[in-house]
Amino acid sequence: MSTYDLIVVGSGPGGYVAAERAGALGKKVLLIERGYLGGVCTNWGCIPTKSLLNSAKLYHHSLDGAKHGVQAASVTFNLPDAMTWKNDTVKTLRSGIEFLMKANKVETVFGEAEFVDPHHVKVGDTVYEGSYLVVATGSSAFVPPLPGAKLEHVLTSNEILDLEEVPESLVIIGGGVIGVEFASFFSMIGTKVTVIEMMDEILPMMDAEFAKLMRRELKEVDFHLGCKVEEITKEAVFYTDAKGNKQSTEASLVLMSVGRRPNTQGMEKLGLDIDRRGLVVNDRLQTNVANIWAIGDVNGRSLLAHSASRMAEVAICNIFGSKEMRMRYNAIPWAVYGNPEAAGCGITEKEAKEQGIPVKSETVQMRSNGRFLAEQGKRASGLVKVICHQESGAILGVHLLGPYSSEIIWGASALIEAEMRVQDVKEIVFPHPSVSELIKDACFALDHSL
Amino acid sequence: MSTYDLIVVGSGPGGYVAAERAGALGKKVLLIERGYLGGVCTNWGCIPTKSLLNSAKLYHHSLDGAKHGVQAASVTFNLPDAMTWKNDTVKTLRSGIEFLMKANKVETVFGEAEFVDPHHVKVGDTVYEGSYLVVATGSSAFVPPLPGAKLEHVLTSNEILDLEEVPESLVIIGGGVIGVEFASFFSMIGTKVTVIEMMDEILPMMDAEFAKLMRRELKEVDFHLGCKVEEITKEAVFYTDAKGNKQSTEASLVLMSVGRRPNTQGMEKLGLDIDRRGLVVNDRLQTNVANIWAIGDVNGRSLLAHSASRMAEVAICNIFGSKEMRMRYNAIPWAVYGNPEAAGCGITEKEAKEQGIPVKSETVQMRSNGRFLAEQGKRASGLVKVICHQESGAILGVHLLGPYSSEIIWGASALIEAEMRVQDVKEIVFPHPSVSELIKDACFALDHSL
Numbered sequence: 001m002s003t004y005d006l007i008v009v010g011s012g013p014g015g016y017v018a019a020e021r022a023g024a025l026g027k028k029v030l031l032i033e034r035g036y037l038g039g040v041c042t043n044w045g046c047i048p049t050k051s052l053l054n055s056a057k058l059y060h061h062s063l064d065g066a067k068h069g070v071q072a073a074s075v076t077f078n079l080p081d082a083m084t085w086k087n088d089t090v091k092t093l094r095s096g097i098e099f100l101m102k103a104n105k106v107e108t109v110f111g112e113a114e115f116v117d118p119h120h121v122k123v124g125d126t127v128y129e130g131s132y133l134v135v136a137t138g139s140s141a142f143v144p145p146l147p148g149a150k151l152e153h154v155l156t157s158n159e160i161l162d163l164e165e166v167p168e169s170l171v172i173i174g175g176g177v178i179g180v181e182f183a184s185f186f187s188m189i190g191t192k193v194t195v196i197e198m199m200d201e202i203l204p205m206m207d208a209e210f211a212k213l214m215r216r217e218l219k220e221v222d223f224h225l226g227c228k229v230e231e232i233t234k235e236a237v238f239y240t241d242a243k244g245n246k247q248s249t250e251a252s253l254v255l256m257s258v259g260r261r262p263n264t265q266g267m268e269k270l271g272l273d274i275d276r277r278g279l280v281v282n283d284r285l286q287t288n289v290a291n292i293w294a295i296g297d298v299n300g301r302s303l304l305a306h307s308a309s310r311m312a313e314v315a316i317c318n319i320f321g322s323k324e325m326r327m328r329y330n331a332i333p334w335a336v337y338g339n340p341e342a343a344g345c346g347i348t349e350k351e352a353k354e355q356g357i358p359v360k361s362e363t364v365q366m367r368s369n370g371r372f373l374a375e376q377g378k379r380a381s382g383l384v385k386v387i388c389h390q391e392s393g394a395i396l397g398v399h400l401l402g403p404y405s406s407e408i409i410w411g412a413s414a415l416i417e418a419e420m421r422v423q424d425v426k427e428i429v430f431p432h433p434s435v436s437e438l439i440k441d442a443c444f445a446l447d448h449s450l
Numbered sequence: 451m452s453t454y455d456l457i458v459v460g461s462g463p464g465g466y467v468a469a470e471r472a473g474a475l476g477k478k479v480l481l482i483e484r485g486y487l488g489g490v491c492t493n494w495g496c497i498p499t500k501s502l503l504n505s506a507k508l509y510h511h512s513l514d515g516a517k518h519g520v521q522a523a524s525v526t527f528n529l530p531d532a533m534t535w536k537n538d539t540v541k542t543l544r545s546g547i548e549f550l551m552k553a554n555k556v557e558t559v560f561g562e563a564e565f566v567d568p569h570h571v572k573v574g575d576t577v578y579e580g581s582y583l584v585v586a587t588g589s590s591a592f593v594p595p596l597p598g599a600k601l602e603h604v605l606t607s608n609e610i611l612d613l614e615e616v617p618e619s620l621v622i623i624g625g626g627v628i629g630v631e632f633a634s635f636f637s638m639i640g641t642k643v644t645v646i647e648m649m650d651e652i653l654p655m656m657d658a659e660f661a662k663l664m665r666r667e668l669k670e671v672d673f674h675l676g677c678k679v680e681e682i683t684k685e686a687v688f689y690t691d692a693k694g695n696k697q698s699t700e701a702s703l704v705l706m707s708v709g710r711r712p713n714t715q716g717m718e719k720l721g722l723d724i725d726r727r728g729l730v731v732n733d734r735l736q737t738n739v740a741n742i743w744a745i746g747d748v749n750g751r752s753l754l755a756h757s758a759s760r761m762a763e764v765a766i767c768n769i770f771g772s773k774e775m776r777m778r779y780n781a782i783p784w785a786v787y788g789n790p791e792a793a794g795c796g797i798t799e800k801e802a803k804e805q806g807i808p809v810k811s812e813t814v815q816m817r818s819n820g821r822f823l824a825e826q827g828k829r830a831s832g833l834v835k836v837i838c839h840q841e842s843g844a845i846l847g848v849h850l851l852g853p854y855s856s857e858i859i860w861g862a863s864a865l866i867e868a869e870m871r872v873q874d875v876k877e878i879v880f881p882h883p884s885v886s887e888l889i890k891d892a893c894f895a896l897d898h899s900l
Contacts, residue, residue: 013882024898042820046883051824055518062512062520068505069532072512072522082519089824096818306882313876313900321900333881343881368546370492374501374539407854410886411861413878418868426763428863431783431793432463432756433496436860448474450763450771 004030006319007121007130009113010263012039013046014296014308015136016097021316023104030128031106032113032121037097039138041305043090044158049181051089052161053337055082056188060339067377077189079166086161113137115270118289132291132319135267135279136308139260139297148232154254157182163253167191171237171251173229174258175202177336180214182255184338187220194222194249196229196239198258205334207348209363210383210401217340217381217401224249262298277301283326285315293319307332331416335406340382343409346397346416349387358390359397362445366402369441370433376403382435386422386442393421393447398439408436422446454480456769457571457580459563460713462489463496464746464758465586466547471766473554480578481556482563482571487547489588491755493540494608499631501539502611503787505532506638510789517827527639529616536611563587565720568739582741582769585717585729586758589710589747598682604704607632617641621687621701623679624708625652627786630664632705634788637670644672644699646679646689648708655784657798657849659813660833664851667790667831674699712748727751733776735765743769757782781866785856790832793859796847796866799837808840809847812895816852819891820883826853832885836872836892843871843897848889858886872896 008019011033019031036043055077062075101108111123121128141156143149157178170186172179175197187193195202202223203211215223226242236248262278273280273288277300285293293315296308310327317325333345352359366372366382376382382402388395398412415425422443430437458469461483469481486493505527512525551558561573571578591606593599607628620636622629625647637643645652652673653661665673676692686698712728723730723738727750735743743765746758760777767775783795802809816822816832826832832852838845848862865875872893880887 021898021900025900041882047820047824050821050883054825055520058511058515058518059520061508062515062522062525065508065512066528066531068508068535069528069530070505070509070512070525071528071531072525074523075512076521078516078519078521080519081516081521085518085827086824088828092823092828093820304882306879306887309882310879317900325900332879335881335884370497370543371500373542374497374536375504377535378538378542404854404857406881406884407857407886408860410858410878410880410884410889411864413880414861414864414868414870414875417874417878418864418870420864420868424867425864428860428867429756429760429782430860430863431785431856432491432754432759433500434785434856434860436857437756439860448471450471450475450767450775 001127001129002030003129004028005130006030006132006134007032007128008134008136009121010039010136010138010296011037011097011108012136012138012296012308013041013305014138014312015039015134016101017309018134018136018295018312018316019106020100020104021313022320023101023106025316025320027320029106030130031101031108032123033108033110034112037094037108042093042097044161046305047093048086048090048161049185050337051086052082053181053185053339055085056185057339060188077166079189080164083162083164115267118270118292132293134315135292135294135298136296136312137263137298139262139303141256142259142261143256144258146229146232149256151232151234153234153252154232154256156256160255167253169251170194170253170255171196171249172255172257173237174256175223176257176259177203177334179255179257180218180336181338182257183221184218187218188339193220194224194251196224196227196237196249198226198228200226200242203336206342206344207385207399208350210342210385210399213381213383213401214336214340214342218338260297260303262300264298284318284324285311285327286318301327302329302332304332304334331413333409333413335409337406340402341405342401343405344397344399345409345412346395347387348397348399352387352396357396359387360390360446361385361387362442364438364441364445366435366438369435369438371435372402374433384438384442386439386446388422388446393423395420395422395425402435404435411436412439451577451579452480453579454478455580456480456582456584457482457578458584458586459571460489460586460588460746461487461547462586462588462746462758463491463755464588464762465489465584466551467759468584468586468745468762468766469556470550470554471763472770473551473556475766475770477770479556480580481551481558482573483558483560484562487544487558492543492547494611496755497543498536498540498611499635500787501536502532503631503635503789505535506635507789510638527616529639530614533612533614565717568720568741582743584765585742585744585748586746586762587713587748589712589753591706592709592711593706594708596679596682599706601682601684603684603702604682604706606706610705617703619701620644620703620705621646621699622705622707623687624706625673626707626709627653627784629705629707630668630786631788632707633671634668637668638789643670644674644701646674646677646687646699648676648678650676650692653786656792656794657835658800660792660835660849660851663831663833664790664792668788710747710753712750714748734768734774735761735777736768752779752782754782754784781863783859783863785859787856790852791855792851793855794847794849795859795862796845797837798847798849802837802846807846809837810840810896811835811837812892814888814892814895816885816888819885819888821885822852824883834888834892836889836896838872838896843873845870845872845875852885854885861886862889
């Protein structure tokens with residue numbers, strides 16, 4: 001029987017990073033994957049959606065270039081070509097992970113992991129023994145037991161990535177990040193999109209003011225908030241609206257994006273505590289079974305690819321590293337990659353209120369910014385909000401809606417991690433012209449003093 | 451005679467920010483401008499070039515969209531339309547500054563400032579008295595006394611912004627930021643561009659490896675390094691190449707971008723010290739005359755718009771603020787907005803060596819990054835380099851070449867300002883997928899330990 005220092009189950013952005021980091025420390029590591037290297041993120045999530053969104057944005061720019069001096073005749077969107085580029089991207093990244101595993105001497109086995117006991121995992125007929133076990137099995141799209149939910153035209157975010165034709169109409173059930181990104185993509189390429197959301201606003205992690213602007217900016221998308229879907233038929237989606245009236249929307253395609261569930265199946269023999277969110281872990285990412293650690297979506301603490309990767313580092317540091325490390329959740333950024341983009345890091349005002357933290361905040365309009373104006377024009381909209389502690393001025397939250405948001409936001413994580421205050425940010429030199437300057441503007445709006 | 455707490459001469463990104471900040475502190479401020487509000491940056495520099503470069507990038511994307519699924523029958527570039535958009539942008543920003551001045555109760559006078567003595571400035575027939583004087587008169591393009599330098603087709607970065615037709619060929623003398631940005635712009639819109647640079651590499655502030663890649667990425671531009679221009683005629687530019695041979699290049703247009711000179715004319719009566727770079731200031735931005743402060747290009751310490759704005763804040767803080775503040779130059783970012791973009795903050799390895807600072811550095815390829823691959827493809831090039839102190843691991847320099855560089859770089863300023871170390875950056879959560887993640891990758895390459 002082959003024995004390992006570490007067995008990692010699942011090769012998404014949690015699992016492969018755990019394997020990589022442990023391998024880099026010279027540990028003997030086995031990585032087990034039932035599908036493709038990279039998991040949902042690489043194969044059906046972050047990466048393919050960003051590839052397709054980029055294509056759609058290019059299409060949008062080509063249609064809209066005349067005012068910038070770019071004239072194009074008969075611009076059309078070819079979905080199969082966009083899909084080919086997307087598939088190439090995914091394959092390249094998968095090979096990259098394969099290379100990374102080899103470079104760090106990680107052994108990889110493909111197949112369904114069968115958890116025998118806390119030290120043994122079986123794949124096919126082979127049993128592997130490990131001193132430590134990192135469970136990084138991820139999550140799956142949840143399909144609620146609605147009448148019609150299993151009809152052929154009802155897809156999850158997995159299947160919709162293999163479409164060959166632009167659908168005429170699409171109803172998206174659920175206005176979270178996945179729902180909104182697909183809404184943006186399909187509306188840009190000409191599909192009539194309707195989003196039906198049960199809550200009274202889309203994008204629950206987003207500041208309410210920003211979520212409202214996001215809906216307004218997604219002009220072609222029809223949003224129905226506070227609505228409960230009752231039934232799906234071949235022709236339409238039936239729902240009860242916020243006032244209790246029965247409504248329906250025709251749809252040639254339906255995307256189910258109401259949430260994700262942790263993949264905890266088959267772990268019965270391990271004796272792990274499981275709650276509503278997934279495998280229960282402490283802030284070191286250890287489960288109740290001392291040698292088993294759980295990272296990424298399967299523990300349900302933060303369902304983001306980069307959270308999974310960070311959890312991987314924290315777990316491996318605690319298992320094999322030089323110090324004890326705790327997972328911090330206060331400076332994890334998120335981004336929505338539609339058109340427009342949005343991103344945030346830290347708390348919203350609503351969260352501050354719920355947590356009883358006294359805060360101040362200022363919002364600035366992007367149209368006061370040179371680069372934004374030069375590229376988007378004076379009729380475009382975008383917002384930047386900075387939230388700080390009322391007394392100390394410590395930066396607690398940064399929220400962006402507009403171009404480059406997803407590439408600007410990492411600096412906000414740095415500010416929060418470094419416990420910088422508004423007056424410190426005012427001393428940072430931001431490059432001009434850049435959209436990022438608006439963060440400094442918001443800080444000066446919070447405090448004009450010098 | 452009207453008296454003021456502060457007279458600011460020049461309304462560029464130094465002067466208008468100085469006026470704004472002093473106004474916000476309740477001071478009585480006069481701002482004198484001989485041309486347009488916003489100075490070179492808004493009217494002939496940062497802003498118009500970024501507007502035009504954005505148009506050229508959109509054109510490039512439209513031409514190149516097929517692989518992403520975007521097909522267009524005929525794509526053409528209309529320079530007058532791009533110029534109209536650019537002019538609108540400039541006008542909007544100018545109005546923005548006008549509004550900002552009014553909002554902060556700054557009085558504005560248009561006309562040439564005549565410096566009478568350290569407390570008096572004359573515009574036309576009116577003399578204004580000020581307790582303090584901030585000189586923010588900027589710089590002008592230097593035109594060397596070459597034979598032919600005054601021919602009609604030899605332009606500076608000012609006049610070239612009013613072209614109505616795409617030139618067939620363009621020789622750019624000087625491969626600094628201005629030269630390279632125009633090289634990128636004109637080569638993208640179909641002009642045959644040649645850059646003649648006296649030094650042995652373009653972009654002197656850039657890491658040598660990055661500058662070389664920049665030349666390679668600007669495929670359509672013909673670079674001649676180590677060359678000395680001897681004469682310009684109506685038909686050609688004559689120069690001596692690196693080997694001492696006489697050469698010439700035909701050109702329908704010539705851009706002179708060999709450097710800029712501080713605007714120190716007419717200040718004789720003030721008794722100010724002037725050196726090769728411009729007005730001499732201490733690290734509080736004060737000149738040798740106690741009530742006169744000099745900020746921005748005119749002091750020659752850092753010829754960047756955002757440096758001027760920061761100097762404005764430092765000077766106003768020292769004049770009217772609550773504490774003494776010194777201007778720090780170690781964390782000022784720069785960016786080149788061509789295609790590709792590049793940006794940096796902090797020192798290069800060469801500078802570290804010259805200053806005797808022991809450093810370590812690691813460079814990572816952008817093509818290992820998910821978002822870069824999804825948008826640029828596996829054949830595209832880009833680099834990220836992180837430089838840290840050999841012993842402490844403190845981040846001393848971050849260099850980027852590739853998409854989003856100009857919007858990512860502000861976070862590097864934050865890292866350097868906060869004196870973060872490689873091991874601290876490894877604990878920051880970067881959003882996935884984003885190009886910014888490569889900074890973390892470079893930090894892990896510097897130090898694999900956990």
